[in-house]
Amino acid sequence: MTGSIVILTGPPGAGKSTVAAPLAREYDFGVHLHTDDFWHYIVAGAIPPYQPESATQNDTVLDTSLHESPQTLRRVSECLISGDFRIQR
Numbered sequence: 432m433t434g435s436i437v438i439l440t441g442p443p444g445a446g447k448s449t450v451a452a453p454l455a456r457e458y459d460f461g462v463h464l465h466t467d468d469f470w471h472y473i474v475a476g477a478i479p480p481y482q483p484e485s486a487t488q489n490d491t492v493l494d495t496s497l498h499e500s501p502q503t504l505r506r507v508s509e510c511l512i513s514g515d516f517r518i519q520r
Contacts, residue, residue, distance in 0.1 A: 436497075439513040443481075447513035466496050466514025 437454075439447040448465055455461035469492045470477065478485040480492075496512050 436512065451513040464496055464512045466492055466512065469495055469514075 437451075439451050441447050448463070448467075451463045451465070455463040470480070472495075473488065473492075478488050480489050492514070496514065
């Protein structure tokens with residue numbers, strides 16, 4: 432099965448998840464990886480992702496999301512990732 436990864440990014444409240452979830456449903460076997468879910472895995476020391484000092488944390492969440500995507504694509508037709516990826520470098 433061959434699929435693709437679609438990344439929707441933007442500030443909080445922009446409608447990323449609102450667009451991603453129904454779009455993923457348009458495929459025979461689509462998945463929406465919602466990065467807000469990954470933020471909940473940080474159980475200590477979380478920094479709001481819009482803060483400049485959150486760059487390393489944001490990189491970790493993005494890397495985790497992107498690492499999971501190819502694994503997911505082995506089983507699905509389309510993988511949509513939505514999140515606030517304002518990475519400061």
